Amino acid sequence: MMDSLVFQRLRRLRATPASRSLVRETRLHRGDFILPLFVVPGARVRKEVPSMPGVFNLSVDQAVEEARQIRDAGIPAVILFGIPEEKNATATGAFVEHGIVQRAASALKQATPDLVVIADTCLCEYTNHGHCGILEGETVANDPTLEVLGRTAVSQARAGADWIAPSGMMDGMVAAIRAALDDAGFKHTPILSYAAKYASGFYGPFRDAAQSTPAFGDRRTHQMDPANRREALREIEEDLAEGADAVMVKPALAYLDIIREARDRFDAPLAAYQVSGEYSMIKAAGRNGWIDERRVALETLVSIKRAGADMILTYFALEACGWEEVG
Numbered sequence: 568m569m570d571s572l573v574f575q576r577l578r579r580l581r582a583t584p585a586s587r588s589l590v591r592e593t594r595l596h597r598g599d600f601i602l603p604l605f606v607v608p609g610a611r612v613r614k615e616v617p618s619m620p621g622v623f624n625l626s627v628d629q630a631v632e633e634a635r636q637i638r639d640a641g642i643p644a645v646i647l648f649g650i651p652e653e654k655n656a657t658a659t660g661a662f663v664e665h666g667i668v669q670r671a672a673s674a675l676k677q678a679t680p681d682l683v684v685i686a687d688t689c690l691c692e693y694t695n696h697g698h699c700g701i702l703e704g705e706t707v708a709n710d711p712t713l714e715v716l717g718r719t720a721v722s723q724a725r726a727g728a729d730w731i732a733p734s735g736m737m738d739g740m741v742a743a744i745r746a747a748l749d750d751a752g753f754k755h756t757p758i759l760s761y762a763a764k765y766a767s768g769f770y771g772p773f774r775d776a777a778q779s780t781p782a783f784g785d786r787r788t789h790q791m792d793p794a795n796r797r798e799a800l801r802e803i804e805e806d807l808a809e810g811a812d813a814v815m816v817k818p819a820l821a822y823l824d825i826i827r828e829a830r831d832r833f834d835a836p837l838a839a840y841q842v843s844g845e846y847s848m849i850k851a852a853g854r855n856g857w858i859d860e861r862r863v864a865l866e867t868l869v870s871i872k873r874a875g876a877d878m879i880l881t882y883f884a885l886e887a888c889g890w891e892e893v894g
């Protein structure tokens with residue numbers, strides 16, 4: 568009776584770990600990772616972010632220590648977020664010569680010159696209202712913000728930042744930053760644009776870590792509606808036309824379809840950001856014994872790569888380098 572059935576035995580190649588290794592289509596590699604760092608004023612500060620176990624607010628000296636470990640682990644890049652001493656309405660802390668990210672970038676380039684230091688370029692950590700730009704009334708004013716983003720990018724590049732990563736979702740931000748960098752002599756500084764960044768609840772823990780929760784309102788007038796797919800492709804197309812060297816989709820797990828479509832549609836390097844909430848959910852459930860933390864973290868990371876991301880920004884980066892599944 569069985570002899571008359573015709574079917575494929577796909578289980579044959581799954582029989583042993585060695586066989587599964589041979590037919591594995593996607594592999595995680597430490598060379599794909601970018602680790603976010605939160606830099607704060609002071610010295611010897613290493614304060615765990617309550618909603619992000621294993622993630623710390625670091626003073627510059629501690630960030631340097633961390634950078635050495637990151638380099639030794641074989642991770643090629645970090646992305647810097649700064650929490651300034653003082654915030655104001657015009658975000659001057661974002662572009663002053665000795666701002667927090669500027670100090671961190673220059674210290675890291677001295678201590679670990681081979682590490683790619685990426686500067687996140689947004690104003691929300693530097694404004695006293697927590698919005699990503701200059702306000703006119705209660706509106707984030709697009710064009711006045713562009714000028715400040717250009718200045719910020721130039722001061723970050725001057726301090727040693729290797730790549731500039733604008734994350735504010737202002738229209739024209741890539742063109743404005745490209746022009747400002749070129750004018751200041753940074754023609755060779757690449758821009759990794761947060762091109763398709765959604766207005767997401769998954770950023771909650773980050774806003775704790777960066778103290779950047781908006782004082783009123785939300786970011787829905789500039790970040791994207793989670794319901795939209797075609798609009799993400801327009802955003803990416805536009806940023807590439809403005810001169811972005813690489814583009815990002817953010818968050819990652821709830822937007823794997825966007826990552827896949829961006830990969831199929833565009834040939835530019837593609838990054839995906841596994842954001843704070845994605846990390847913290849896995850950590851929290853793991854700590855409760857509800858899931859196997861490491862296994863779930865690996866599963867999400869491999870899904871992001873399988874969807875088509877070349878680079879993954881993840882808070883798991885350093886930990887994951889200790890896992891045998893990561894090359």
Ligand code: PBG
Nearest residue numbers: 689691734769770773842843844
């Ligand atoms: C804006 C910025 C945010 C994140 C990265 N850049 C927060 C926001 O848009 O509110 C979120 C990253 C994360 O959640 O891990 N500077």
